[in-house]
Amino acid sequence: MAKKTWNWGILGCGHIADKFAADLKFAGQAHLAAVASRSAAKASAFASRFGVARAYDSYEELASDPDLDIIYIATPHSHHHRHALLCLDQHKAVLCEKAFALNSAQVSQMIDSARRNNAFLMEAFWTRFHPSFVEALRMIQSGELGRLRMVRADFGFRGNQDPQGRLYNLSLGGGSLLDVGIYPVFTALCALGVPETIQAMAIFAPTGADQTLAVNFKYADGSMASLSSSVAFWAPVQAEFWLEKGFIRLNRQFNAPTTLTVCREGGAEQLMNFPAVPGYGYTAEAEHVMDCLDKGLVESPVLPLSFSADLMSTLDRIRAAAGIVYPEAEAR
Numbered sequence: 001m002a003k004k005t006w007n008w009g010i011l012g013c014g015h016i017a018d019k020f021a022a023d024l025k026f027a028g029q030a031h032l033a034a035v036a037s038r039s040a041a042k043a044s045a046f047a048s049r050f051g052v053a054r055a056y057d058s059y060e061e062l063a064s065d066p067d068l069d070i071i072y073i074a075t076p077h078s079h080h081h082r083h084a085l086l087c088l089d090q091h092k093a094v095l096c097e098k099a100f101a102l103n104s105a106q107v108s109q110m111i112d113s114a115r116r117n118n119a120f121l122m123e124a125f126w127t128r129f130h131p132s133f134v135e136a137l138r139m140i141q142s143g144e145l146g147r148l149r150m151v152r153a154d155f156g157f158r159g160n161q162d163p164q165g166r167l168y169n170l171s172l173g174g175g176s177l178l179d180v181g182i183y184p185v186f187t188a189l190c191a192l193g194v195p196e197t198i199q200a201m202a203i204f205a206p207t208g209a210d211q212t213l214a215v216n217f218k219y220a221d222g223s224m225a226s227l228s229s230s231v232a233f234w235a236p237v238q239a240e241f242w243l244e245k246g247f248i249r250l251n252r253q254f255n256a257p258t259t260l261t262v263c264r265e266g267g268a269e270q271l272m273n274f275p276a277v278p279g280y281g282y283t284a285e286a287e288h289v290m291d292c293l294d295k296g297l298v299e300s301p302v303l304p305l306s307f308s309a310d311l312m313s314t315l316d317r318i319r320a321a322a323g324i325v326y327p328e329a330e331a332r
């Protein structure tokens with residue numbers, strides 16, 4: 001029997017929305033039916049680029065479009081909470097970009113709303129669906145290299161330093177933590193869980209955004225993680241897992257890895273190649289959402305809401321340790 005076609009909407013027509021729209025074409029069950037921007041001209045231009053039938057100049061109109069099943073939220077971190085609630089209240093399934101929100105209070109409200117409205121909600125953490133990332137987790141969990149003792153991961157790039165831009169503007173959740181530091185933190189949580197102890201230090205930009213961040217985790221079983229991020233300079237963007245009998249490295253860029261290096265105790269490094277994922281690499285997360293909906297699920301078993309809640313509470317603890325504050329979110 002042919003599988004159902006799911007009608008998608010995209011909320012916010014920025015940089016990542018463009019890539020996601022391009023990748024949806026590779027997902028057989030997906031039909032991009034509508035997009036919305038704060039600007040009518042931008043929405044129309046986006047819609048004509050991707051052959052989309054409906055272009056709205058208001059997010060509210062998109063959320064209330066009765067023909068849409070799933071809405072992908074592609075606005076800055078600071079607006080995910082508001083826009084997720086807008087869509088969930090219309091009983092839409094929601095795939096919301098990372099970082100899920102600015103703090104745990106916002107994430108709790110999003111989860112409550114999804115449960116109240118019996119609507120699907122998932123954080124768009126594409127890394128979790130990449131075959132090499134999945135294989136690294138499988139190898140760690142299998143115990144074939146002994147116990148995992150250390151995770152080392154970094155993500156740095158030289159971002160646009162416009163003080164009003166999303167990367168450096170605190171009112172948009174600017175700084176390295178929520179934009180790229182979240183990847184190393186996510187990886188440590190996937191591999192080791194929520195840490196017992198957190199240390200963190202930041203270098204701040206004049207805007208107050210954390211430009212560069214160093215974080216250490218310690219776990220009750222004696223394992224550790226050493227994580228770093230920056231929006232001011234380039235870094236290897238690799239993740240390493242050090243185990244008792246060898247190490248595994250997700251090679252650059254580990255947020256969308258295509259190769260894995262494994263080194264067993266006393267042996268040489270072995271490179272494992274994985275088949276290229278289509279497009280930019282966002283198809284698998286979209287397919288996963290539709291697979292969950294096919295099965296009548298309101299939550300992903302691979303990326304459950306409890307994981308996103310743990311991730312955000314860990315980010316909150318890092319912020320507290322490093323002195324990172326988003327004043328507008330704190331004031332509410």
Ligand SMILES: NC(=O)c1ccc[n+]([C@@H]2O[C@H](COP(=O)([O-])OP(=O)(O)OC[C@H]3O[C@@H](n4cnc5c(N)ncnc54)[C@H](OP(=O)(O)O)[C@@H]3O)[C@@H](O)[C@H]2O)c1
Nearest residue numbers: 012013014015016017037038074075076077097098099166
């Ligand atoms: N998964 C990934 O690989 C990945 C990669 C990049 C970014 N992201 C995530 O995606 C989100 C968006 O990032 P982006 O790089 O696409 O940002 P962007 O290019 O700045 O686009 C964000 C869009 O949000 C909308 N928006 C609504 N209110 C806004 C406001 N007050 N200020 C600015 N924009 C506003 C705008 O769309 P309209 O003008 O059309 O309304 C804007 O184009 C972030 O949360 C980021 O972490 C994920």
